[in-house]
Amino acid sequence: MNFLAPFFLLGALAVAAPIVFHLIRRTTRERTTFSSVMFLPPSLPRLTRRSRLEHILLLVLRCLALGLLALGFARPFIRNAAPAPSGSAGSRRVVILVDASASMRRKGLWDAARARAAGILRSIGPGDEVSVYLFSRKAAPLVSLEQWNEAPAADRAALAISRLAATGPGWEGDNLGDALITAAEALADTEAGKKAPGPRQIFLISDLKAGSRLDSLQSYDWPKNIELRVESLKAANPTNAGLQLVADPPDADRQAVPSIRVRVSNAADSAREQFRVGWGRSPGGDFMGAPIDVYVPPGQSRVVAVPVLPDPAGMRQIVLRGDDEDFDNTAYVVPPVKRRWSVLYFGADAAGDSHGPLFFLQRALPDDSRLAVKAVEFAPSASVPPAELQEAKLYFVTDPLAPETALALRAQMLAGKTVVFAPRSALAAGTLGRLLAIEGAALEDAQPRDYAMFGEIDFQHPLFAPFADPHYSDFTKIHIWKYRRLNAGAIPAARVLAKFDGGDPAIVEIPVGGGRLLALLTGWNPDDSQLAVSSKFVPLVYSLLDLAGGLSEQATQYQVGDAIPLSPAAGVSEGTTVARPDGSTIALPAGATSFGGALQPGIYLLNTGPRSFRIGVNVAASESRTEPLPPDVLERYGAPGPRNPPDAALAARRQVSLRGEEAEGRQKLWRWLLGATLAALLIESALAGWTARRSGDTLPQEGTPT
């Protein structure tokens, strides 16, 4: 016989009590109240010849009742009567979630994670269903449920352990909330597939750092029957400082010494405060030039401006020294390069002529730290060097062109470029015909009675899309004194983007090959209209530049795991390759819009043939916040709180006790024992009553002298 609560057997010691009471009763039974005992000499109790124990049967019954009660409370059961636990009844559904984010690269964490996972896997019963997920940005199955079930029962744990051993932590930031939801839903799916009951558990093996993202848990209703057990890992070195790039301030181009700004953040539980920052020759190499000493108290961050080097080729990474953990100590930098390009202006007006279109155009073109666009003016009859013609992206034509120049421009349009045709008079109709390669293109000078206005505008078109908001869509304040009338219907594929209030087309887009011609049928110069002096002019010029593909540029800074969007300016085509930091190169398919393979930090080189772009990919800033999460944070987000699972020996003991509990619950021997106790007590009460009545008849009255 076994006992579920053997310590209750100690209660059987209480049988001593009735024996003692039976003995004590001998001396306390006869009592006499007396006025004063001050004159009574105390006597020694008389010894009787009888046994000191009276009412042996009563005593036995009382001892028996106590013994049975103690036995019942000890919850006895017979172990060999219990059948072996069936696999299905207690089979668990388990998801083991292993953190593989960059912060797990800290010393000892990954080994600890693998050891914990192996411990859990070894305690898995043969009927249990397990899947192992690795998570960083997203959770992905390392061993799916199907793979687990397909493997032989004896090899399942070994399979999962070997796969875990073959992998390692990545460089991505983690999204713990999403991972938990994925795991919970994986359990819910298996639940729908099979109705078999059994506990469902998620084992979370993670360093549970403060930078973990949990916000998605807020909107998730955590299933009640899924238990979350947290295996919290603790790093050997608490000190961790991180390095992140910070955006330039708005006045960056006015700085005397150009610099790159980086933020040095120190974890709250760090033991160190003094760090050094500077350009590094390699991720783990020496500083180039003098480093900057930075003092960052634990839990705080400092922004440091690292001056740019004279040699731009050496500026690849800024490194942090003085930290115990170096996974986030390198910021890969692609220094911004100021792009310069030009638009060609064909017109008869001089640059200083404040009545001419060029005067206003030059002042509307951008010139800032990232981009400088210059208007290069040519006389309409002048010949243009082919190189300049090729390099320019946008062309403005305001006066009749020489035929060869018009043909050259047409060639550029056919190659995909944009020509803005804004004739100052109807005399340019021939140029329009040459540009469009049509016969009989006719322009007619129109002179409205007072003034004309822009009437119908197509805000869907990219040119006017920036004005689509009703705040900016009012063009009625621009008065137009004169314009050129064009029969757009006669031009094939012409699309009227804006009309004058009289119904004549104002802006017409005519596709030419891969490019386009935009016919602006009124000039922006004050002789034609008030457009140049209105608030719409500069945005309109930027729209034109954007339409010509001159503004958008490949972004250069991303985090590990980001899908890097490839801008049209990059010109991805057949043969475009990406060179990874580890030296490997992959080819991108034609028409690819993004590149998702940036899974390690470093400088990626996007090579499109004619051009190449450097893209810096860095570890997410949240990975540097390695101080542990508050213990109740998962509960606050709705997931059940962290519960440290018992170790393997304890689990085995629990298993044994669980089986014992089952057997005890089935046999319920305590009921019989309780019944026997009650029976003994009933008999004892009856016997005691009978004895008392008998002795009551014979006993003298208390306090009465005989």
Place this chain on the structure above:
Amino acid sequence: MIGTSDSSQLRSAALIDPKALMSIRDLELRARVVVEGFWNGLHRSPHHGFSVEFTEYRQYTPGDDPRYVDWRVFARSDRYFIKKFQDETNLRCHMLFDQSRSMGYGSAGYSKAQYAATLAATLAYFLHSQGDATGLLTFDEAVREYLPARHRAGHLRQLMLALEKPPGGRSTNLADPTGRIAALVRKRGLIAYISDFLAPLDRLESGLMSLTACGHEVTVFQVLDPAELTLDFGQASLFEDMESARRVYIDPAAARPEYVSRIEAHCAAVRSICERLGIGHHRVSTEQPLELALFEFLKERLQRGRWSPAAARNRP
């Protein structure tokens, strides 16, 4: 006159069995029964009236009340004399009544407290019927209640109610009540001390001395149960003190000789204290008829010359 012949006459008269007397629930009725029976034994006198006893003449001194000048003597002797009387009706009797728990003991079907209350009530009724004022002070470990000596309607009833209160307290303090009554009663009077005196006697003598020093006439009634005197119990048992709840295992057969000698020594000590102070001591057993106690009391008074049967007969 009551003399020795009278006492034999009393004894021969039908005395009331205390057991029968105690079966009467009303204390006042019990007292009346005793007193009436007592008077019957004395052959009640047919004379009625009010009387004062002349004691002596004294030379008048200025300041004396001229009302008490005996003008007849003045006529005869031409001198002023003041006539002095013994004011019998102004006798003030105070009873010190023990209400400690030890008084609650009784082996005869009634307790010592009941018996003592009847004794006190009898005295009170007797004195009241003579026109004397009676007061009461009850005590246990401390003084419980004090009723000043009065003679008026309703006072006797109050007295009875106070006497009927159940015993209490955890001990008996024999000295404090004497000190308290000495402080409260300035005028000389009669003090009847009714108790079992089953308590240490160390301060009793000084207490009683303070009463006699004040000029009070003190009479002690020591009320004891017969079982307390003989320890007539059968088998050995735990004896529990009624006051202190102390328990002592006693085999009565073995303890009896020593106990009897101790209790007798104690009673003798009480008696010797009383004798030293000239105080009457009456050991009253609860199986003894109450009339005998009353008779002893009156006999003592008579011996001291403080009471005359003639005056008693003149009761209203």
